[in-house]
Amino acid sequence: VATVPxxxxxxxxxxxxxxxxxxxxxxxxxxxxxxxxxAMCVSDFAxxxxxxxxxxxxxxxxxxxxxxxVNELALGLKDASxxxxxxxxxxxxxEASELIIDCVMLGFAKRVVGREGAKPGDRVVTTGSFxxxxxxxxxxxxxxxxxxxxxxxAVKSVLMPNPNLRLGLALAGFWTxxxxxSDGLARxxxxxxxxxxxGMEVRTLPIGEGVEEFAKAxxxxxxxxxxxxxxxxxIVGTMNASSFCEANRVAKRSGGRILxxxxxxxxxxxxxxxxRDLAEPVEDAGWVHLR
Amino acid sequence: VATVPxxxxxxxxxxxxxxxxxxxxxxxxxxxxxxxxxAMCVSDFAxxxxxxxxxxxxxxxxxxxxxxxVNELALGLKDASxxxxxxxxxxxxxEASELIIDCVMLGFAKRVVGREGAKPGDRVVTTGSFxxxxxxxxxxxxxxxxxxxxxxxAVKSVLMPNPNLRLGLALAGFWTxxxxxSDGLARxxxxxxxxxxxGMEVRTLPIGEGVEEFAKAxxxxxxxxxxxxxxxxxIVGTMNASSFCEANRVAKRSGGRILxxxxxxxxxxxxxxxxRDLAEPVEDAGWVHLR
Numbered sequence: 001v002a003t004v005p006x007x008x009x010x011x012x013x014x015x016x017x018x019x020x021x022x023x024x025x026x027x028x029x030x031x032x033x034x035x036x037x038x039a040m041c042v043s044d045f046a047x048x049x050x051x052x053x054x055x056x057x058x059x060x061x062x063x064x065x066x067x068x069x070v071n072e073l074a075l076g077l078k079d080a081s082x083x084x085x086x087x088x089x090x091x092x093x094x095e096a097s098e099l100i101i102d103c104v105m106l107g108f109a110k111r112v113v114g115r116e117g118a119k120p121g122d123r124v125v126t127t128g129s130f131x132x133x134x135x136x137x138x139x140x141x142x143x144x145x146x147x148x149x150x151x152x153x154a155v156k157s158v159l160m161p162n163p164n165l166r167l168g169l170a171l172a173g174f175w176t177x178x179x180x181x182s183d184g185l186a187r188x189x190x191x192x193x194x195x196x197x198x199g200m201e202v203r204t205l206p207i208g209e210g211v212e213e214f215a216k217a218x219x220x221x222x223x224x225x226x227x228x229x230x231x232x233x234x235i236v237g238t239m240n241a242s243s244f245c246e247a248n249r250v251a252k253r254s255g256g257r258i259l260x261x262x263x264x265x266x267x268x269x270x271x272x273x274x275x276r277d278l279a280e281p282v283e284d285a286g287w288v289h290l291r
Numbered sequence: 292v293a294t295v296p297x298x299x300x301x302x303x304x305x306x307x308x309x310x311x312x313x314x315x316x317x318x319x320x321x322x323x324x325x326x327x328x329x330a331m332c333v334s335d336f337a338x339x340x341x342x343x344x345x346x347x348x349x350x351x352x353x354x355x356x357x358x359x360x361v362n363e364l365a366l367g368l369k370d371a372s373x374x375x376x377x378x379x380x381x382x383x384x385x386e387a388s389e390l391i392i393d394c395v396m397l398g399f400a401k402r403v404v405g406r407e408g409a410k411p412g413d414r415v416v417t418t419g420s421f422x423x424x425x426x427x428x429x430x431x432x433x434x435x436x437x438x439x440x441x442x443x444x445a446v447k448s449v450l451m452p453n454p455n456l457r458l459g460l461a462l463a464g465f466w467t468x469x470x471x472x473s474d475g476l477a478r479x480x481x482x483x484x485x486x487x488x489x490g491m492e493v494r495t496l497p498i499g500e501g502v503e504e505f506a507k508a509x510x511x512x513x514x515x516x517x518x519x520x521x522x523x524x525x526i527v528g529t530m531n532a533s534s535f536c537e538a539n540r541v542a543k544r545s546g547g548r549i550l551x552x553x554x555x556x557x558x559x560x561x562x563x564x565x566x567r568d569l570a571e572p573v574e575d576a577g578w579v580h581l582r
Contacts, residue, residue, distance in 0.1 A: 002381030090293030102393040
């Protein structure tokens with residue numbers, strides 16, 4: 001996010017571009033795509049603990065697109081506006097060779113949680129478990145096999161991403177550093193480690209229920225689904241050890257939860273995964289787009 | 292532009308998407324394209340009389356684009372930042388199937404000139420003469436014939452569009468209604484007429500020097516180049532008859548000029564062109580993109 005000072009507060013701005021060929025998987029409707037474009041920005045505001053005020057949508061559609069589909073885009077923006085209580089204040093429509101929805105979101109804040117405040121000894125915390133969206137993508141794009149209950153959850157996590165803004169706002173005061181996990185857990189941990197000049201050791205992999213079974217059934221390493229997936233609209237951050245219990249209570253009161261997955265150490269820029277007595281480096285593998 | 296109230300002022304926002312296939316003609320470099328994306332927003336701020344504070348650029352580039360070209364985009368943004376004294380505060384880079392530069396510009400203002408204030412009797416005013424960019428496009432895209440001095444001016448108007456921000460800020464207090472002319476003079480006049488619920492009669496077509504000759508040499512109606520062209524980064528607006536002289540002085544002092552091209556009448560939504568004793572309707576012909 002970018003910030004611009006404005007009379008004692010900060011104007012907080014985020015722009016995120018949804019591109020048809022890389023961000024809209026098979027099976028996603030225009031309505032869902034428009035909602036997702038807004039969700040991508042909301043996710044950042046949730047991680048930064050800033051209430052979004054309003055947004056603009058700059059849209060590009062290809063020639064063949066019918067007015068019914070343009071209406072669907074408008075409905076998707078309306079869904080998002082209602083869901084996260086943000087006002088659409090402007091926009092722009094263009095002809096482009098593929099679907100483009102550039103969302104610009106803004107809010108005002110006294111304080112914006114940064115990426116540079118993690119200290120050795122802090123707890124590494126996430127707002128949920130990982131692996132559903134990458135599994136959902138494998139199901140949608142490659143027809144991966146799965147039980148129908150898991151399929152529903154995994155596919156929904158892709159088509160209707162659900163950044164928990166209420167939880168993000170409730171947790172704002174607790175983080176020493178935080179960011180969203182739209183490029184995957186490993187990438188988020190590496191970014192926080194680098195920016196704060198610390199190391200991150202993961203001791204409990206936050207693996208979603210059913211992800212292990214899905215991975216096995218499809219011959220995939222579950223660790224990769226959890227660490228190197230993407231499109232995960234959760235918050236990854238660090239907090240002082242003494243804050244965790246209170247943060248946990250606050251999270252529960254707002255209908256969410258937090259998970260302690262490890263600790264911050266002083267090994268500058270290193271991210272490691274500790275299982276039993278083994279410690280292995282976690283690759284800085286970001287989310288690879290659809291193409 | 293969109294506005295959001297913020298402690299006694301208005302936050303003014305504009306988003307405009309530059310799309311490679313429709314906004315970047317043959318002969319335009321990446322550097323010029325990036326500068327143009329910012330110019331498109333600056334043009335709106337000039338028309339609204341608002342000083343832009345900062346901007347963000349959300350960029351999509353296709354796979355084949357080299358790092359040298361990405362550097363060129365950065366140089367073009369730098370050109371724009373310096374030229375119009377606006378800070379680049381953030382952005383986003385993505386892979387897309389063609390060049391996309393979505394520019395989000397913001398500023399703060401007490402008052403923003405609207406489109407709805409034109410009153411019968413007002414003067415219809417532009418900040419320059421029209422026809423160079425459509426001629427330049429004909430030269431670049433279709434190899435239209437022309438004298439070399441005109442060619443230089445016309446092509447430059449396309450590759451290095453030059454919204455006059457200083458003039459726009461100087462004139463802010465004079466307009467009863469205004470907008471920029473990026474979709475062409477006719478479209479601007481129709482929009483102002485409709486929004487203000489008045490009619491616009493054009494008595495002096497603001498035709499650029501050499502445009503008539505260019506039109507003749509290429510068998511084109513010069514009227515169309517002036518009215519139904521586009522990519523014209525001038526201001527079209529209305530002002531009280533009594534303000535014109537003072538506005539003209541102010542314009543000259545800021546190194547620009549204004550032209551009175553006609554009057555506002557009470558024929559709701561009608562735009563007419565008056566030559567000698569003939570009055571003909573002006574079609575609401577907007578700018579047709581490159582494709």
